[in-house]
Amino acid sequence: MFADLRGRRVLVVGGGEVAERKVRLLRETGAQVEVVAREIMAADLAGWIGSAPVAWLAREFDESQLDGVTLVIAATSDAELNERVAAAARSRALLCNVVDDAERSGFIVPAIVDRSPLVIAISSGGVAPVLARLVRERIETALDESLGALARLLEAWRGRIRQALPDLGERRRFYAGVLRGRVAGLVRRQRDEEAGRELARLLASPSAGAGSVVLVGAGPGDPALLTLGALRALQEADVILHDRLVSDDVLALARRDATRIPVGKSARAHSVPQERIHELMLEHARAGRRVVRLKGGDPFVFGRGGEELEVLARHGIPFEVVPGITAALACGAYAGVPLTHRGYAQSLRLVTAHCGGGDDGLDWASLAAPNQTLVLYMGVASLATVGRRLVGHGRDPSTPVAIVERGSRADQRVTLARLDELEDVARGGDIRSPALVIVGEVAALAEALHWYGEPPRQWQALRRVA
Numbered sequence: 001m002f003a004d005l006r007g008r009r010v011l012v013v014g015g016g017e018v019a020e021r022k023v024r025l026l027r028e029t030g031a032q033v034e035v036v037a038r039e040i041m042a043a044d045l046a047g048w049i050g051s052a053p054v055a056w057l058a059r060e061f062d063e064s065q066l067d068g069v070t071l072v073i074a075a076t077s078d079a080e081l082n083e084r085v086a087a088a089a090r091s092r093a094l095l096c097n098v099v100d101d102a103e104r105s106g107f108i109v110p111a112i113v114d115r116s117p118l119v120i121a122i123s124s125g126g127v128a129p130v131l132a133r134l135v136r137e138r139i140e141t142a143l144d145e146s147l148g149a150l151a152r153l154l155e156a157w158r159g160r161i162r163q164a165l166p167d168l169g170e171r172r173r174f175y176a177g178v179l180r181g182r183v184a185g186l187v188r189r190q191r192d193e194e195a196g197r198e199l200a201r202l203l204a205s206p207s208a209g210a211g212s213v214v215l216v217g218a219g220p221g222d223p224a225l226l227t228l229g230a231l232r233a234l235q236e237a238d239v240i241l242h243d244r245l246v247s248d249d250v251l252a253l254a255r256r257d258a259t260r261i262p263v264g265k266s267a268r269a270h271s272v273p274q275e276r277i278h279e280l281m282l283e284h285a286r287a288g289r290r291v292v293r294l295k296g297g298d299p300f301v302f303g304r305g306g307e308e309l310e311v312l313a314r315h316g317i318p319f320e321v322v323p324g325i326t327a328a329l330a331c332g333a334y335a336g337v338p339l340t341h342r343g344y345a346q347s348l349r350l351v352t353a354h355c356g357g358g359d360d361g362l363d364w365a366s367l368a369a370p371n372q373t374l375v376l377y378m379g380v381a382s383l384a385t386v387g388r389r390l391v392g393h394g395r396d397p398s399t400p401v402a403i404v405e406r407g408s409r410a411d412q413r414v415t416l417a418r419l420d421e422l423e424d425v426a427r428g429g430d431i432r433s434p435a436l437v438i439v440g441e442v443a444a445l446a447e448a449l450h451w452y453g454e455p456p457r458q459w460q461a462l463r464r465v466a
């Protein structure tokens with residue numbers, strides 16, 4: 001219900017927690033709230049009483065209390081009393097809400113998402129309040145907390161915007177750009193002054209565009225591992241440039257109208273050269289679009305995110321970064337491998353094994369040191385080399401290894417082996433990218449702690465079967 005209650009009297013009958021919930025909301029409306037109850041049982045409600053705008057009428061309900069009242073709320077645990085309040089209100093043609101009783105209510109208090117001055121009300125007409133609450137939670141997560149501040153900024157600028165852009169169509173396009181662009185990003189980071197300056201700049205030359213790029217980590221595949229920031233960026237995008245590793249389930253959450261451009265790369269097939277990706281980002285941002293550059297895992301962990309930002313910085317394109325859950329963390333969690341389990345590992349190293357052979361520049365002696373967990377990215381092609389080198393540099397040949405293929409996806413597969421078996425696994429294990437290799441005593445814990453997908457396959461047991 002959207003009503004202007006400023007300065008109006010609202011009667012709440014009841015002094016318990018239910019009444020307290022209603023008064024909490026009413027305090028925000030500017031209404032004069034009168035609470036009818038012999039006793040106040042709820043602590044917050046007791047605290048509010050006496051300080052405007054909440055007053056307490058410490059007596060039984062009687063009809064005369066309805067004189068001059070705009071709205072009535074019956075919030076006692078006594079059904080018969082609630083009915084009496086509702087009937088009295090009805091006889092005076094007053095709207096009354098009986099809490100949790102749609103049938104007796106003249107109006108329903110909806111669940112709300114409050115981004116004042118923007119308020120969204122959700123109601124199931126009293127039929128399924130739990131469902132309405134669930135929908136509220138979904139909307140709550142989808143909408144940025146800074147939306148209210150953005151609305152207030154636009155309200156302050158409304159007159160100037162109208163004057164500068166008298167054409168309605170032009171104005172709508174301008175607002176759409178502002179709401180999804182850099183101004184919104186600045187408000188989100190509470191840099192209101194800069195947001196105002198950016199708004200002024202855009203208004204002075206609307207054709208300059210409000211294009212920007214958000215570098216977003218999409219996590220390893222399971223959409224449940226997206227951050228709220230990533231989800232919101234996807235829902236605000238005009239253009240999404242996405243990697244091959246980004247799952248379809250994640251892309252399905254993006255704004256329907258967004259243009260999706262695959263710029264996938266795999267170890268062998270470089271389908272879109274890095275330079276072309278840079279060009280595409282620049283092209284779309286300069287055209288005033290909100291570009292999301294979507295990468296698997298985290299953009300700064302073996303993701304070339306830094307290089308892309310350097311290009312944007314060089315060309316003066318504004319950008320933001322939303323981190324993602326990197327494959328090491330996700331694969332550890334989804335395979336039941338606590339990466340720094342106490343007593344097993346004192347450090348964790350993320351290493352790219354995109355080495356093959358020759359001088360790969362890796363310090364194998366330090367990588368082979370005990371009491372640490374190594375997580376090797378891009379290691380499928382170099383599985384045998386990794387095993388040989390680590391053993392050659394002194395790591396115990398019986399060190400457990402977990403190979404996690406397609407971590408966090410529905411078809412995740414985990415293979416457990418010893419370090420000295422990796423050559424064998426590389427030959428006959430049919431290991432496919434994307435896969436992550438976890439080396440260290442913690443890997444053996446997957447046997448007992450696995451919880452997701454199929455149980456891990458044991459390489460030795462497999463060999464015995466073969």
Ligand SMILES: C[S@@+](CC[C@H](N)C(=O)[O-])C[C@H]1O[C@@H](n2cnc3c(N)ncnc32)[C@H](O)[C@@H]1O
Nearest residue numbers: 220297298303326327377378406407434435436
């Ligand atoms: C180019 S790197 C990108 C890493 C990414 N930026 C991250 O933070 O996870 C690609 C490598 O990440 C690993 N990887 C990414 N997603 C994976 C997944 N779902 N399961 C297993 N490994 C994954 C694989 O080792 C793959 O070869």
